[in-house]
Amino acid sequence: MDIEGGEGDKAVPTTRDPTSDLDDDGRVKRTGNIFTATTHIITVVIGAGVLALAWAMAQLGWIAGVSVMVIFACISVYTYGLIADCYRYPDPVTGKRNYTYMQAVDAYLGGKMHVFCGSVLYGKLAGVTVGYTITSSISLVAVKKAICFHKNGHHAYCKFSNNPYMIGFGILQVLLSQIPDFHKLTWLSTLAAATSFGYAFIGSGLSIAMVVTGKGQPTSIFGKKVGPGGISEAEKVWNVLSALGNIALASSFATVIYDIMDTLKSSPPECKQMKQANVIGIVMMTILFLLCGGLGYAAFGDNTPGNILTGFGFYEPFWLVGLGNVFIIIHMVGAYQVMAQPLFRVIEMGANMAWPRSDFINKEYSFLSCKVNYFRLTWRTIYVILATIIAMAMPFFNEFLALLGAVGFWPLIVFFPIQMHVAQKQIKKMSLKWFMLQVLNIACFLVTVSAAVASVRGISKNIKKYKLFMYKQ
Template identity: 75%
Template sequence: MDTEEEKGHASMRLSSTEVDDDGRTKRTGNVVTATTHIITVVVGAGVLALAWAMAQLGWIAGIAVMVMFACITIYTYNLIADCYRYPDPVTGKRNYTYMQAVHAYLGGKMYVFCGLIQYGKLAGVTIGYTITTSTSLVAIRKAICFHKKGHQAYCKFSNNPYMIAFGILQIFLSQIPNFHKLTFISTIAALSSFGYAFIGSGLSLGVLFSGKGETTRLFGIKVGPELSGEEKVWKVFSALGNIAPACSFATVVYDIMDTLKSDPPESIQMKKANVLGITAMTILFLLCGSLGYAAFGDQTPGNILTGFGFYEPHWLVALGNVCIIAHMVGAYQVLAQPLFRIVEMGANLAWPQSTFLNKEYPTKIGFNLNLFKLIWRTIYVIIATIIAMAMPFFNEFLALLGAIGFWPLIVFFPIQMHISQKQIRTLSSKWCVLQMLSLVCFLVSVAAGASSVRGIMENINKYKLFMYKQ
């Protein structure tokens, strides 16, 4: 029989196999699960707006811009992966959030700046997903309406009831304890994202095979009686705002890395996931954008499924929108959980002895309920839903979110952390090249942001608040 001492050693050996080097619960994620999370976040309904972006830029610039920004994001996300641990990418201390990494490498001021951008972007994306979901729900209703009454029928409906229903669903889903519990939802969302992307591409391909494809241009829509030179420039800026952040997942990149097992090193696994995820997404983006543009030419709608470039078969159009909705349901939580967590961590640090903040109540559905989380997360979802109801403009809001997060999160912070980590000398050739890349991307963000704000203001002047119909 084992002695008490031997039992104690056995217990210690068991516990050591259940925790990581930092004492936290052992992680089991790998390259495949990380790639799945990346795809879930990256493939938003914005993929269906890439055909419109291609129409503004034309074949040459459209394809070149997509490939160029994919290469930039692979490079900068690999820099982010190397900064997951500090100071050494393999043996250093883990940074559990993007903000922690910025603080470790760049200091307190940059930490605050990063937090404002990152969590502001997360909040904006959840609003955008609410808009997208309601747009798809309305599109399903319109598809049925057009099928029954004809393509010229009046089939316009308010988005508001659908936004409210989506918000109620997210109130329940927001009680999921943490990011690690989202793999199942993330997998369903990733599969759904491929579903609507391939349906949109397939319908576009059907138009081409039927010989009904519209004329396309090497340099996009021509300036003429229907499009002034000034309007062309603004549309090009907006197109850049749709394309540049297409592979954006910086807001949750460390949450994804924090699911990866520690052997092999997280940075090595994440670099593989970056290449796999972004390459797959770029191919998908090129496919959707090119086929959609080839099908509709200058008349390409802002979203090829909800903008009714297609009417029949109505059931397939509806199915594509069902896939969008399924994806938005999961992706909302993947992006909202880091925002929930940072607020709850801050509250716990401020009031560590609070029963209201810390006491948990067991439930019959498998996880504990916390009153603070219940109330705060519910209030957040309600506010996000109200803002979405006030400004339900798909393309403009999409471009604005892209502009806000693209330069600082995808380019500026990764480059500055890399310079600090590798101690690259100021004004050296590599330093100059990196800063030039940052400057170019900054100008893209400014142009896209200005264009999207202009578009939102025009729509606000055109429609009364909470009275928008599509």
Template identity: 65%
Template sequence: MDNTKPLIEPEPEPDDDGRIRRTGNVLTASTHIITVVVGAGVLALAWAMAQLGWIAGIASILTFSSVSIFTYSLVADCYRYPDPVTGKRNYTYMQAVKAYLGGTMHLLCGLIQYTKLAGITVSYTITSSTSLVAIRKAICYHKTGKEASCKFSNNPFMIGFGILQIFLSQIPNFHELTWLSTVAAITSFGYVFIGSGLCLSVILSGKGASTSITGTALPPADKLLRVFTAMGNIALACTYATVVYDIMDTLKSHPPENKQMKRANVLGVTAMTILFLLCSALGYAAFGDNTPGNILTGFTEPFWLVALGNGCIVIHMIGAYQVMGQPFFRIVEMGANMVWPQSDFINKEYAFMMGNVMLRFNSFRLVWRTIFVILATILAMLMPFFSEVLSLLGAIGFGPLVVFFPIQMHIAQRNIKKLSLRWCGLQLLSSLSFVVSLAAVVGSVQGIIKDFQKTNLFICVDNSSFRNQNVK
């Protein structure tokens, strides 16, 4: 009997759509969700809690988390069309909207979704450089004293971050990001626990600030704008709609993708909610009305722990950049493939071995992704307040992407009768989400106006503290 093994391993059987067989599961999907939703903006939720107070703050976090679990379960059922188990796959959010709601809605969804995705990469570049500058300042103050002039430019750190992302952006697709997403998810827990731990130490030492049920006392007009911004921050922190179908498209077919995604959604959002409540409550209890936009900036000692927390933010931003950028890369490359299906420059893959690892190379991917990362880095250097602009984009996107489109697709899929009790309830939820988005827009515009008044464009100033805006 010939026991020799073949030199070349047989190709695995393709999936039901002819593509490479998917191997993702509930755990990997939950990891991707946590990587996206537990962004550095979670450190700003203590500020949001300070504006709303204990009752409204906790209620808002629980409400938005519950809405997210509900609407993302509707999204999961629309991954396949028309049947949620045996139907044809929708590889992107846009495709699902087109299948259920038609072409006009499809274009509106794409405009909102991919504009936000592109903007997020710019914001992550700014956030990572801000944290790196904070590390240098912490070390500088520790060595020379708090009276020293420790000012550093963000630009070199943005350039370094951009160079790293050029290499990471050559990862072919979302399916191969599990390792990077896992590292990012772990570090997100790291800086959240460091920030929360430092706040807890202040509370246990008896130096915590006074708090109130209604939050920060301000004149009515200022209070209203602060409440709008705070609620917008909480709502935006709960969203991962821009990548939900990219995550689903990594799941194996058995059990059905929608069932796996619903479980992953519950696990991911539950973990998110616990972290949000922990971080916001401890931060508010420690700082009271003076809660900073990022609770880590409220501490200078122990400097090594503060530096470690900011380092965790940087590592998380490295992974989150790819998790959010890959869907944008994908839609552009799919479009190029449709326009030039015979072009070797766009479509031909070159495989080569590096040690025991098989790597794939594509000319178009190399050129266009490199250009995109360079442009995103330059934009971050030119507009260091871009996170406020991103908050505006996110505020506009919350209502449509997280609530409106999922509800309308669910109504179309289930043929829910107009003016029935369920139809009215769903439409009421959609209307309320529009109000929240509009309120968040008002708060974001206020922040942009203030930044225009005090920021010199094209000069990346030293700014080691986050705005009171969510950078997600």
């Protein structure tokens, strides 16, 4: 039994020819599977934020650092499973598709929650593209610095402006942003996922080499030392909260989960495939997080840099440090599009609904064997330019990552999934399960607020320290 009806229509059961080229919603038959979904997940979660986890571990120490990563992974497996069950409404297997996270929230929770979700979701997506622009420029500068240090010695003055590299990255994204939709990105996601493992293993390998050769620094079960020779108690608290934000961002892919699900074939049910992809992706993610975070901390101790490949705890072999940063850049190119395409899509869908007869918005023109839409060309170009300008004004890696993680963690990974699950399963208020879900909800809310405050404080301190658009790394 399949479901007839497009977006916004009521679900009407109908018999569908299994040999048809169309899916139950009248769209071209989807062909994605568990492997492709896992690839998309890895592309999003195993980002450059992985390289900040050693710094996070240094703030938290071994016990809290490992525990927080494992706890976040367990929460993610559970709540992403709830999200997957809400892809269709009202039944997880035979219901009407929700093409976006916002649409699912609207179906299960209503209009006010729909607006709140949209503001968080697309604000987070926009912020992530800014973060990826910052990350790519830092890695591009790091390649140049690796060559400079190799030629002139480790104490040479090798500081360069990030701005030219951000502009170059922005120009490339203007071109890639003309890719029409998410379904055309599988090749880019696969390449990005492969390179993400490349730089994560390079960072881990260089850390192992330092530990094995006896150059590793002392570590602590409680993290960075407080008191004489260390940091103040207040600074320790702020750093711990920022570290939680960094870890929260590293484990997040809620912003694109329905875009990933909308690529899956409908048999077996999308929710079952996505749950398996979630488990595989999150397990792989957590293992890699623990390796990168733990090994980086073991190598550098209290002096762990914010990014183990761009902070120059490693100088040699310079070509390997450079290669790791090249991998980061390639990954950022693909991940930027994976995160930006859902934002592009919702704006263009809205414009199409508002002005359905406008040729500027809806008509495709042939140009050099490519399809060009003037609205898509114009608005996506303006968006990339604005994201690049914001990145040039605030190029602070750890603080920006922590803020993005804090903003998206509680509402997207915990609050909405729990509320939709309660509505879907009609869980009674004050029942034991309802009570336990609310305890999880409140605990994660407190983590989000604390990490957000710490991140804003860190960004404001750096803005006072550096002139806008004049930052050098």
